[in-house]
Amino acid sequence: MAMNMENSSKDLVNEVDHVDMLDASFDAYEGVIINIKNDMDENVFTALLQTSISQWRQQGKKGVWLKLSLEHVNLVKPAVKEGFWYHHAEPTYAMLVYWIPETNHTLPPNASHRVGVASFVVNNNGEVLVVQEKSGAFKGTGVWKLPTGTVEEGEDISAAAIREVKEEAGIDTEFMEVLAFRQSHKSFFSKSDLMFVCMLKPTSLDIEKQDSEIEAAQWMPVEEYANQAFVKKHKSFDYIAKICIAKKDNKYVGFSPLLTTTASSAKKSYLYSNYQLEQ
């Protein structure tokens, strides 16, 4: 008898788990993270979602996160029909969210900025590494530019600057300083841009230009770079060129990176400043 009772009680629990609720875990902010593992019929999903949200509401839960990979794209429409909206998306998935309470949501915002680097690589002869690009706004203009590129997700600014110089011109470098940075808006859809001007010291000098993106690459006296009509015409480029000349002449100090950890997670991070510990 005892055995039978145990079994039937266990079955009941399994049945409740399986039929009525979506598989989910809770986070530290009264949030719910739905876990979609297998293909699911849209109507079954809608029924489970309604029951689950009702249950989570009773438990005082707030935000609900629903990550739908491209394989489960059939569930995007039923989720939106139940009141979900997009939080963000990456190539292989969309992250949808829902807010259970009657209050305004306090979910964290999506990433808002793209980050780029422009590299000032100056050799011992006072020459700067410059390139002409095969595509983009400067194509065919004859303008010599500092090598530029986009900081990838999870990549350090310093690492991105070193990588781009190597890719575009085949030059090995050591990262020195961030000389300046620029914030601009609506550069791409509604997103903003942060561009860091970095100074790097070359540890090799023989240029091997990348064929796909770069038309030409060379070492050029810093003053010649700064005197290009295009550079002088645009305040931002002109100012950056003046900073580069001051740096070449040892009359400028930018921000240097210091390896630290973030307090909340003990993950490695870099703090950029011009503070010297012996100060």
Place this chain on the structure above:
Amino acid sequence: MAMNMENSSKDLVNEVDHVDMLDASFDAYEGVIINIKNDMDENVFTALLQTSISQWRQQGKKGVWLKLSLEHVNLVKPAVKEGFWYHHAEPTYAMLVYWIPETNHTLPPNASHRVGVASFVVNNNGEVLVVQEKSGAFKGTGVWKLPTGTVEEGEDISAAAIREVKEEAGIDTEFMEVLAFRQSHKSFFSKSDLMFVCMLKPTSLDIEKQDSEIEAAQWMPVEEYANQAFVKKHKSFDYIAKICIAKKDNKYVGFSPLLTTTASSAKKSYLYSNYQLEQ
């Protein structure tokens, strides 16, 4: 007769436009931007999409952009079935993309960084404005923090610092400098964080704290802030506190903003550096 011919020719054009192709415009990079205005049946959409892509392929087009608002969420699934994937998403829409050529795509990346500010507001008595937060990692710890917040999409770093100090403590300020910045990774899903430590000069001194987020706010001697066990324990906080003390004692120079325009668009932007024009 002439009139009749004109009419039938016009009808034919209308019919071709209407039946066979999706409404779209072209961009400067051989890209196609699909324009979905009205509700559309999923099967009709799939047929139109297939015909359109076939046509665009013949025209040498490359990337195809498909912005689907929440109202047209029914088209996400058929688009993915045809080979589209997510580029990014915002609360009200998902942006899907497709690459027509056989080559690897060269579509621009999604935004990768969230941007935050921490504000060092110091008065003429050498006291810093500090707060205790009602939620988050520091809730109930008794730690006094610099006011912090997230830079909104399209918002200048300097404006965000001023706004957060006003919101959290009711203090009016003038933006002075970026003292330092920190880059950290995987703080939120796979996104990275950039946090700018800003120095601001108060133009009012009476604190009116925000009730919803802030437990307490006060002016505190900078050294007392720096000597908190929590601050001393974490290298990043400790270093930032040292920079704040140096700044208070006029022994540190950060980056100041200069209003410029970006070369490609003539849009306003700020360049932050410690370069002085009279240098």
